[in-house]
Amino acid sequence: MPSTMTSILDAITVSESEGRPIPDAATRETIGYAPVHTLADLDAAIAAARAAQPSWNALGHAERSRILNEIADDIEANAEELAQILSREQGKPLNGPNARFEVGACAVWTRNAADTVLEPEVVFEAGASRAEVHYDALGVVGAIGPWNWPMMITVWQMAPSLRMGNTVVVKPSEYTPLSVLALVEIWNRHLPEGVLTAISGDREVGAAIAGHPGFDKIMFTGSTATGRKIVESSANNLARLTLELGGNDAGIILPGTTVSNIAENLFWGVFLNAGQTCAALKRLYVHDSVYDEVVDTLAGMAQQMPMGNGLDENNLLGPLQNEKQFDIVKGLVDDARTRGARIVTGGEAAPELGPLFYRTTVVADIEDGTPLVDEEQFGPVIPVIRYSDVDDAVRRANASSQGLGASVWADDADAAAEVATRIQSGTVWINNHGAINPAVPFGGVKQSGYGQEFGAAGLKAVSNPKVISR
Ligand code: NAD
Numbered sequence: 001m002p003s004t005m006t007s008i009l010d011a012i013t014v015s016e017s018e019g020r021p022i023p024d025a026a027t028r029e030t031i032g033y034a035p036v037h038t039l040a041d042l043d044a045a046i047a048a049a050r051a052a053q054p055s056w057n058a059l060g061h062a063e064r065s066r067i068l069n070e071i072a073d074d075i076e077a078n079a080e081e082l083a084q085i086l087s088r089e090q091g092k093p094l095n096g097p098n099a100r101f102e103v104g105a106c107a108v109w110t111r112n113a114a115d116t117v118l119e120p121e122v123v124f125e126a127g128a129s130r131a132e133v134h135y136d137a138l139g140v141v142g143a144i145g146p147w148n149w150p151m152m153i154t155v156w157q158m159a160p161s162l163r164m165g166n167t168v169v170v171k172p173s174e175y176t177p178l179s180v181l182a183l184v185e186i187w188n189r190h191l192p193e194g195v196l197t198a199i200s201g202d203r204e205v206g207a208a209i210a211g212h213p214g215f216d217k218i219m220f221t222g223s224t225a226t227g228r229k230i231v232e233s234s235a236n237n238l239a240r241l242t243l244e245l246g247g248n249d250a251g252i253i254l255p256g257t258t259v260s261n262i263a264e265n266l267f268w269g270v271f272l273n274a275g276q277t278c279a280a281l282k283r284l285y286v287h288d289s290v291y292d293e294v295v296d297t298l299a300g301m302a303q304q305m306p307m308g309n310g311l312d313e314n315n316l317l318g319p320l321q322n323e324k325q326f327d328i329v330k331g332l333v334d335d336a337r338t339r340g341a342r343i344v345t346g347g348e349a350a351p352e353l354g355p356l357f358y359r360t361t362v363v364a365d366i367e368d369g370t371p372l373v374d375e376e377q378f379g380p381v382i383p384v385i386r387y388s389d390v391d392d393a394v395r396r397a398n399a400s401s402q403g404l405g406a407s408v409w410a411d412d413a414d415a416a417a418e419v420a421t422r423i424q425s426g427t428v429w430i431n432n433h434g435a436i437n438p439a440v441p442f443g444g445v446k447q448s449g450y451g452q453e454f455g456a457a458g459l460k461a462v463s464n465p466k467v468i469s470r
Contacts, residue, residue, distance in 0.1 A: 008081050012181040022178050025091030025321050026309040026354045034177040037199045039208050042169070045197035046214035049140045049167035052194030057137045057165035064163055068114035071190050072107040078186055079103045086151055086179045087310035091318035091356070092273050094310055098318070106155045106183065109454075112438035113159035118459045120468075130470055135463035137165030138240065139216035142209045144230075146222045147175035147321050148276040148378075151183050153244075156453050157219035158187075158196065161462045166217070170198045171206055173222075175322050213237045217462060220244070221278070224402070224447050242451030242461050245444060247404030248282050248376045250397035251433055252419065254390065254410035255287040259297050262409050262431055266294075267301045269407060269433025271360060274307075274317050274380040276325070279405035279442075281433040283373050284384045285393040291386045295364045298382065299345040302360035308353050319356040320379055326356045329379030332372045333361060336383065341366035346381070368396055376402070390419065398424045403446035407433040426452075 009032055013019065019033025056064070075082065079100065086092070087099040094100055124131040143157035150172055158168045172180030177200040184198040199205060206226070210218060210233035220230050221244040234241055251269065253262070269281040286294045307317040320326040326349075333347055346361030361381040366373060373383045387393040397406060406425040408416040413430050420428035426444045429435060436442055436454075443452035451461050 008078065008182045008185055009085055009178070012178060012185050022089060024088045025319050025356065026088070028355055031085075031088050032178060034181065035200045037201045037205065039205065042199050042201065042205055042208055042212070043214075045169045045199055046140060046212060048194030048197060049169055050214060052192060053137070053139055053165075053167040056162075056167055056192060056195050059165075061163070061165075064165065065114040067190050068110050068159060068163055071187050072110040072114070074186050074189060075103065075107040075110065075183075079107075082106075082151065082179075082182055082186070084311065085182045087318075089176050089178050090147065090150060091321050092310055093308075093312070093315040093318050095313055096316040097268060097272055098316070099310060102149060102152045105152045109152065109155045109438050110159045112455070113163045113459070116163075116439075116456055116459055118456055118463075123467075124469075128470070132468045134466045134468060135164065135460060136466050138462060138464050139166060140214060141166045141168045141217045141219060141462060142212070142215040142239070143168055143170045143219045144206050144209060144222065145170070145172055145180065146278075147173035148273060148278065150176040150179040153221050154180050154183060156458075157221070160453070160458045161217075161219065162191075162196065164459055164462050166462055167195045168197075169209070169215075170196065171201060171209055172198065174202045207233070210234070210239075211236050215239045217241070219462070224449075227449060242443075242453065243449035244278065244451075244453065245404075245447065245449035246376050246402060247278050247280075247444065247448050248374070248400050248402040249279055249405040249407070249425070249433065250400070250423075251281040251284045251407040251409060252387075252390070252393045252397055253284070253286045253290060253294060254408065254412075254416060254419065255289045257287075257290055257410050259290055259293045261411070263297050263301065265432050266409065267298060267305070269429075270298070270382045271302070271305070271317065271380055272434055274320065274358075274360075275382075276321060276378050277434060279427070279434045279436075281382065281407060282376060284382055285387050285396060286384055287390075287393075288386060288388045291384070295344055295362060295384050298384070299362045302345050302362055305360060307350065307357060307360065317360060317380065319354055320358055321356070323356065325378060326358060329358055329377055329381060332375065332377050333363065333381055336363055336366055336370055336372040339366075339370055341370065341372070341383070368399070374400070394419060394422050398422075401447045402444070404444040404448035405429065405434065407431075
């Protein structure tokens with residue numbers, strides 16, 4: 001184990017006999033043993049959160065914001081150790097838009113939750129009559145997260161919740177508990193007892209959270225299939241829900257686009273975190289006039305972009321995080337090949353790098369109706385689909401049950417923005433894909449979920465709107 005990985009990792013791991021081994025995503029060696037929390041631990045965490053909530057709420061916004069900013073400072077002070085744990089467990093490299101970037105984003109989003117102003121809103125005024133909407137704490141929030149951006153997404157869930165006076169119980173993905181436990185370890189240096197507890201449990205614990213009467217709100221980020229189960233469970237506790245679910249984001253490159261201008265943003269819009277990103281570009285519609293150039297450009301970049309162990313400073317792409325995801329990606333590409341699609345580059349595992357590495361893959365001459373196009377691949381693979389009519393490309397982009405993000409690419413940003421108005425998704429980026437900003441609301445439409453995160457919209461989502469009317 002590298003000498004830099006000492007204190008935080010030691011504090012969050014348990015002995016072999018008490019814990020569950022967590023593999024390094026690249027090498028599959030055990031990093032450490034994560035605690036295995038039970039349903040009784042969950043009950044205790046909820047009881048502690050409930051007991052701590054009134055006094056945490058009573059501290060007021062200014063004091064909670066001060067504490068959150070202090071936490072952001074501490075994240076920055078421990079950034080390198082957090083990034084190393086994240087890189088090993090999740091697989092994303094330290095460099096590039098990866099582990100160090102994710103830890104940096106944790107501090108940025110924490111500060112944003114601390115500093116965003118949310119005053120009561122006057123919604124009606126006539127003579128002596130007046131109605132105001134005040135945003136009160138909800139109570140206890142349950143935060144259930146995925147394995148792809150485990151630290152950053154947990155911050156998205158817990159920072160606004162805590163800022164608004166709620167207490168929080170966090171359940172990380174069973175694939176990436178150490179990253180989240182490490183983060184929570186830093187946060188708990190600054191928070192009163194019971195305000196924030198991490199429960200490192202499996203899917204059964206996740207299901208118990210969703211249906212537990214002790215929660216007032218569930219913030220969930222994960223797959224659409226699990227999101228559906230959470231909606232069903234919420235019939236029991238009527239917990240409020242924010243559901244950030246799967247995506248199958250389309251990108252449309254308009255006729256005559258100068259490919260060299262968009263190449264860098266396009267590549268990372270697709271391959272960020274080896275494609276394991278909710279709002280990554282997952283199916284690319286390219287106009288005839290630039291189709292071959294786009295395919296060749298992406299393939300050339302894919303062949304050159306260094307992939308390998310995340311702790312190597314040179315690498316910018318890592319492995320698939322887990323075997324299940326590796327099998328999904330491999331299966332979709334093998335199926336596309338069988339159906340006659342052209343594998344321009346990649347299309348196979350890279351065992352010399354480690355068991356779960358899959359080469360950066362560009363697939364051309366493929367159509368809608370192929371599972372690689374219609375389903376979320378969540379890996380380093382892009383199907384590139386040819387079109388000749390923009391209206392038809394918009395129709396195909398919209399012919400999906402998902403609607404998280406989308407993008408339109410063109411030399412003329414105004415022309416792209418016009419096309420964007422016709423696309424059904426929570427965000428449409430122009431000449432970019434997946435760029436997020438803590439002040440700009442983020443969320444999906446259709447089966448990509450409901451509710452928005454970030455900024456004032458995100459604070460409202462973890463509040464009870466209360467009307468005071470006179
Ligand atoms: P997943 O749904 O398998 O698991 C997510 C979490 O839910 C885990 O912590 C898991 O333990 C828990 N869980 C499992 N069963 C549960 C149940 N019945 N009730 C409550 N919780 C349960 O998702 P994943 O594989 O970890 O993540 C990948 C998916 O997440 C992809 O589809 C991706 O697009 C999506 N995602 C979406 C966003 C977004 O912002 N929209 C962000 C990241 C990932």
